[in-house]
Amino acid sequence: MQNTTYKEARRLRIKRMVFWFKNSLPGIISVLGVIVIWELSVRIFDIKEYILPSPSASVMAIITYWNAIRSNLLTTLYEIGLGFGVTVLISIPIATMISYSKIFQKTLYPFMVFVQLIPKVAIAPLFVIWFGFGVMPKILMVFLLSFFPLLMDAVAGLQSLNPRLYSMARTMNDSEWKFYWKIKLPNALPHIFSGLKTSISMATVGAVVAEFLGADSGLGYLLLRANGDINTKLLFAILVVLCLMGMVFFMIMGFIEKKVIPWHVSQRKNLKDDGTKKSDFRATA
Amino acid sequence: MLEFINVGMNYKTLSGYTEALKDISFCVQDGEIVTILGPSGCGKSTFLFIGTGLTQCTSGEVLLNGEAIIEPYKEVGFVFQDHLLLEWRTVLENIMIQGEFRNMDLELTREKALSLIKQVGLSGFENKYPWELSGGMQQRVSICRALVHEPDMLMMDEPFGALDALTREQMRVDLEKMWIQKRNTIVFVTHDIVEAILLADKVVVLTPRPGRVKEVINIDLPRPRNMTVKESKEFMGYRKHITELFMDMGILHDE
Secondary structure (H helix, E strand, O other): OHHHHHHHHHHHHHHHHHHHHHHHHHHHHHHHHHHHHHHHHHHHOOOOOOOOOOHHHHHHHHHHOHHHHHHHHHHHHHHHHHHHHHHHHHHHHHHHHHHHOHHHHHHHHHHHHHHHHOOHHHHHHHHHHHHOOOOHHHHHHHHHHHHHHHHHHHHHHHHOOOHHHHHHHHHHOOOHHHHHHHHHHHHHHHHHHHHHHHHHHHHHHHHHHHHHOOOOOOHHHHHHHHHHOOOHHHHHHHHHHHHHHHHHHHHHHHHHHHHHOOOOHHHOOOHHHHOOOOOOOOOOO | OEEEEEEEEEEEEOOEEEEEEEEEEEEEOOOOEEEEEOOOOOOHHHHHHHHOOOOOOOEEEEEEOOEEOOOOOOOEEEEOOOOOOOOOOOHHHHHHHHHHHOOOOHHHHHHHHHHHHHHOOOOOOOOOOHHHOOHHHHHHHHHHHHHOOOOOEEEEEOOOOOOOHHHHHHHHHHHHHHHHHHOOEEEEEEOOHHHHHHHOOEEEEEOOOOEOEEEEEEOOOOOOOOHHHHHOHHHHHHHHHHHHHHHHOOOOOOO
């Protein structure tokens, strides 16, 4: 008996994997296709490596320069981690205040929009004057770039609440804290997660840009140096690492989202999509 | 006892004031089912909000056991037209929120919730999410949520409005069965004449906006009200009378 359920589970798992593979096949083929064309053109037309290195050469360069890449990657990760942490810690409370108070909304919003309109990349050199070459200007830049998308989504999430839910809560208890914690915040989570995803991508951009303008370590700094040395191979290697890093961040966010809000529409699986009968089940009565 | 004394309600809108309710007086005795029957948009729902203190009326007063209601009171269960279940909580957790908000003993609440779930025929669905249930089941869960703290009074705002006719009929029968056991006070808003008569000890018929009491009709039919009651002469009489009231108000007409 137990054996059959185990087999059944394995069969389902394989079925799901096959489904996932089939589903992602067009994407995999198109990406692989571009890489193959790139590789072939570099070889056929004999393009100089300092102009455009082939994909295989770029990947090889990651291995060759791994020590340099690794230590600089750690610096960049550190900056992103701190900057993004500050973003999360500041934007959720501010979004909460805005959602509760018209006055906050009226005073803070124009200010936030104004800050958002400043071309941050253009003021980055100013940060070097103010804060020097240390980690501080990087954190600030990461924060400035990633703050706004999260704030906007969090405010939208916190404000999109059925007003009747508030009435319902009032018939049970007057505690605003309980209402926020048990109803308002969970209700906003899908929006907040979509904000977090946009925000983490912007954080990566912020860190690299800040390193461009004045740093003695970090992937942005290494990228600039590779450029100066006309070491195009290393430059491409760093680009690949940056892309992978961005992808990993995005996947981590997606993973957390799946764990935290499995109930949301975007996370529900249904019959047609994964080929199993397991999840979408609608009873009648 | 819940008393409405000359209650009136004005809304401020862009084009000035709109009168939603005017000069309404009637009372709800303990342990009685009162249905409020009226056409759409006559301010029926506003009633329940005023009756629980969620909204303040602009004239007149509402007394609960002789005392004026000035803030939302808590000895009440509220069932809304849209079930208002939280989609991140399972059936059981949705019912439990009542206990969590009221700081009740959670173990005890859990037991009560489970027995309610069983009573409304949802055993086996405790750990399902609301979106995995049909409309009728969702509304059952929301009724369980309104009952789990054993309130003296139950406010129901067109709770079966979004359901199909068959489910509706069954829900009415189940609600009556439950009420016969518990004998709590129920104020039930509806726009369905048959539903209003079959549930009620007393039907309050409202006029179109501004809502005024057209007539309060005491319903004297034996309980439980099953199929035979529906075919009885008395029931037909009540229905005819109320239909005539609506024709009189110009809400129903033959041509």
